[in-house]
Structure formats: C-alpha cells, structure tokens
Amino acid sequence: QVLDNKLPVNSEIIQNLQDIFNLLPNLTIPDDSSAFTVQTNDEYALIYVSSMARAIIALHDLINNKIENREAELSADATANEAKNATDTQAASTDAAQPADSKDAAKSS
Numbered sequence: 001q002v003l004d005n006k007l008p009v010n011s012e013i014i015q016n017l018q019d020i021f022n023l024l025p026n027l028t029i030p031d032d033s034s035a036f037t038v039q040t041n042d043e044y045a046l047i048y049v050s051s052m053a054r055a056i057i058a059l060h061d062l063i064n065n066k067i068e069n070r071e072a073e074l075s076a077d078a079t080a081n082e083a084k085n086a087t088d089t090q091a092a093s094t095d096a097a098q099p100a101d102s103k104d105a106a107k108s109s
Helices: 011-023 030-108
Strands: none
Touching: none
C-alpha cells in the first residue's frame, strides 16, 4: 500500500530498519565470518544437547510412570483377588454350614 501511494512512508519504520541492518555483523571479513560461524555452531550445539537431555529426562519419567502404574495395577489385582478369595471362602463355609444345620433340624423333628 505504501508503494501504491495509498499510505504515507513512516519514517520511524525506516529508521528501525536501518538500525537493524546496521547492527548486523560484517561478514565480508574472513576472521569475523569464521568467528561468527563458530559462535553460531556452539549455540546450536548447546541447544541440541539441551534438547537431547530434556528428551532423555522425559523418557525416563515416562518409564518410571509406566512402572508405577504397572505396580499399582498388580497390587489392585492382588487386592481384588484376596477379596474374591475371602468371599468365596466365606460362601463355601456358609454352604458347608447349611447342610449340617438342616440335618440337625431333620434329626430334631
């Protein structure tokens, strides 16, 4: 729209663009170029290593969480089995006691 003269040129924006381009490093000097490349590579290496560390920690936490869930599931299953066995034992003892009571009732009649 500025090129079509629909909007006026904003001098503040032009000034900011000039500041940005003036702050860029001069890469035509070989020593500066190699120093800038080395620094950038070091920063990227640091980012890569920290990302790998974060991923390893996340995987470690995931494995620990899976182990805890499996142990909780096994203990819940064991508790459920103990409760079922107790119920079955109680039902069996009740069933065993009933015929004896009915026999006693039949004898006293």
